[in-house]
Amino acid sequence: MPPTSLYLHIPFCRHRCGYCDFNTYAGLDDLMPAYTEALIAEARWLAAAATEQAGQPLPVHTIFLGGGTPSLLPLDAMQRLLAALHEAYAIAADAEISLEANPGTLSLEYLAGLRAAGFNRLSLGVQSASPHELLVLERQHDFTDVINSVMWARQAGFDNLNLDWIFGLPGQSLASWQRNLELAVDLAPEHLSLYALSIEHGTPFKELDTRGLLALPDGDLAAEMYELADVKLAEAGFVQYEISNWAKPGPDGQPLACRHNLQYWRNLPYAGLGAGAHGFMAGHRTANVLAPAAYIKRMREATQAAKQPTLPRTPATASAELVDVQREMGETMMMGLRLVREGVSQDGFAQRFGNTLEQAYGRTITTLQRRGLLEDASGVLRLTQQGRLLGNQVFMEFV
Ligand code: SF4
Known part of the structure; x- marks a missing residue:
């Protein structure tokens, strides 16, 4: 695991x-x-x-x-x-x-x-x-x-x-x-x-x-x-x-x-615990109830009722949204491109999604490269110096 x-x-x-x-x-x-x-x-x-x-x-x-x-x-x-x-x-x-x-x-x-x-x-x-x-x-x-x-x-x-x-x-x-x-x-x-x-x-x-x-x-x-x-x-x-x-x-x-x-x-799993915390567990984006008093009440009542746990929800979960592959790919691009040295690896992406970057986003990537915002550095797609200043414009292309 x-x-x-x-x-x-x-x-x-x-x-x-x-x-x-x-x-x-x-x-x-x-x-x-x-x-x-x-x-x-x-x-x-x-x-x-x-x-x-x-x-x-x-x-x-x-x-x-x-x-x-x-x-x-x-x-x-x-x-x-x-x-x-x-x-x-x-x-x-x-x-x-x-x-x-x-x-x-x-x-x-x-x-x-x-x-x-x-x-x-x-x-x-x-x-x-x-x-x-x-x-x-x-x-x-x-x-x-x-x-x-x-x-x-x-x-x-x-x-x-x-x-x-x-x-x-x-x-x-x-x-x-x-x-x-x-x-x-x-x-x-x-x-x-x-x-x-x-x-x-x-x-x-x-x-x-x-x-x-x-x-x-x-x-x-x-x-x-x-x-x-x-x-x-x-x-x-x-x-x-x-x-x-x-x-x-x-x-x-x-x-x-x-x-x-x-x-x-790197868009990898994490649990979000506590009032209003967000998580990414078992393929779901989760969000907990916001108010600390409501959070305490939910956990107290669930503990007393000895409910059965089921991933990715806890008694404090207000929403749990299944992330489909298309969205997971987009989020992987948006977050991975923030890593200005590591970027998004061509091989890593293909292994994770069974789809190459070219197949998933070929046209978008070519356009961003032409605009001087993205570069391919030995199998790694990452922001250029100019792209770091205009990061939000780049990320929006993968939403
Ligand atoms: S209220 Fe001020 S100290 Fe508290 S989290 Fe916000 S910025 Fe930080």
């Missing part, structure tokens, strides 16, 4: 930032103990169903706690969660076990506890080093919190550290972004994720933007910021391996990519 990945969603934050459309809530901390129990129950439920089907525990090679702000969960909850996962699944000895954390919610003691519990990769939501930009984003930390978090993470033994940064912020100049990049490099992380600010429906930022009150950089400036990152990070020894992700080379010379996210980009 090929190894799968587990995503666990922690939907608690201290404050809802104005740009955020994630399934997360401020002021629900009282639910944390019951939510942790529900998460453990759902993890066990899915494990039991998978074991029943395959006759052996599901092999897992990456675990990712995302949010929200997972680092708001107390240490004993983290320890209970990981212990339950180890009991229920066949977790690889070298599994990547990541946690998203916000600077300002961490201490050396907490990080040392996480490391001892088995977490081996930390992803910090830095977003900006500028006090003004952090204020605009409504973040609850300052850059001193970031410096302390990185220092404590290193002291606690984390040797695989990611920093998330956002560019294209309201009022942000190219000079300010350059300063951000320099400070990001100075912190010496193994991995950097740089995202362009996107204005999402239903957020306060959308409302401000609609009223013309967000001074967003125009498309040209945002593209210059992206290209500056490309140059500055290459100079600092980072290798870009995905549209928004850069990593230092590891011991084998390959970039220290986030193995959990590679599972998504």
Whole structure:
């Protein structure tokens, strides 16, 4: 059985930032103990169903706690969660076990506890080093919190550290972004994720933007910021391996990519556990009920009723949609092309689908190659430099 990945969603934050459309809530901390129990129950439920089907525990090679702000969960909850996962699944000895954390919610003691519990990769939501930009984003930390978090993470033994940064912020100049990049490099992380600010429906930022009150950089400036990152990070020894992700080379010379996210980009199976979590299991795209209280209620009632598990559903599943081959091929293209070095392998695609890339998408690929957005590099189809800037246009061709 090929190894799968587990995503666990922690939907608690201290404050809802104005740009955020994630399934997360401020002021629900009282639910944390019951939510942790529900998460453990759902993890066990899915494990039991998978074991029943395959006759052996599901092999897992990456675990990712995302949010929200997972680092708001107390240490004993983290320890209970990981212990339950180890009991229920066949977790690889070298599994990547990541946690998203916000600077300002961490201490050396907490990080040392996480490391001892088995977490081996930390992803910090830095977003900006500028006090003004952090204020605009409504973040609850300052850059001193970031410096302390990185220092404590290193002291606690984390040797695989990611920093998330956002560019294209309201009022942000190219000079300010350059300063951000320099400070990001100075912190010496193994991995950097740089995202362009996107204005999402239903957020306060959308409302401000609609009223013309967000001074967003125009498309040209945002593209210059992206290209500056490309140059500055290459100079600092980072290798870009995905549209928004850069990593230092590891011991084998390959970039220290986030193995959990590679599972998504390669369109391979993963379980989504927790309120609003999405998964791709047993050929189905699954989505869980959104509200944490409803999630807890569903898991509690199902556990009491001792229902029988059936893949890919758990009691928290709100929808499970079968993915047909045509859609799976399209998704494999859209996500695989995000991997700017690895791309989509001609052989790999043919082995997986029994259809060559030429048979499935010949005309589309030829058109995109003529437009200078795609290239064939020794049997691997991938974005060109120009294609990285216009990635969304390319991906839409495979929908
Ligand atoms: S801390 Fe992160 S997840 Fe929480 S509201 Fe802000 S952006 Fe969203």
